[in-house]
Amino acid sequence: MITFVERKTSCIIGWCLTQERDESTLQALLDKSPQAVWYYSDLFVTYKSLIYTPGTHTPMPDKSETFRVEGVNAELRHYLKRLVRKTRCFSKCIQALRRTVKLFVFAWNRRQLYRQQYPDYPAYLIQIVYP
Template sequence: FVVGDHSLETFKPLWQIVMGWACFLYITDGYKVYPCVIEDGDHLVSKTAMTRVEGENCRLRHYLARLHRKTLCYSKSVDMLTTSVRLLIYYL
């Protein structure tokens, strides 16, 4: 995972990791930065195919209060957020 905003600069390090998996097809939700780096023939935009990913995101937010949206229950420290997510993934 990569922590950051929704910019292309944040997506590039994540894309470097994902490219190493050598997938034949990448399914995304159609966010505007994806076509900048994913070739058209390898890219499928499908919100319905994203249900598993969205389910995992919901599960992470359920177990880790600092990922909840619109709450004050989170740390603003990127190091603390990164460490918390790593610990959660380890225990799950």
């Protein structure tokens, strides 16, 4: 699973289910995601060959600028046990996994925007899905 996360709101602005992080898959996801001024990534070699228009890409050797996306990926693995490991919880139907991730991304983004608008009120994920 590949995710693009906006740092200000922690919203997932692009995601893709794939087995390999190859250049064509990453470029397609980058092209259909909203454009940014700054792009940060880890030192994975394929990120260097992508075309970032109009933004600037900075590969980071540490987690100083990628902590937000790493946190969202941890939340994905926490809430969706299908993404943890390929044993009993692993989804064998890719369409079911896509639908599950799509629902999670919808609820996650609503929750993040709610937290931005109302910072003093608790925003539990279940309250965003079932108001």
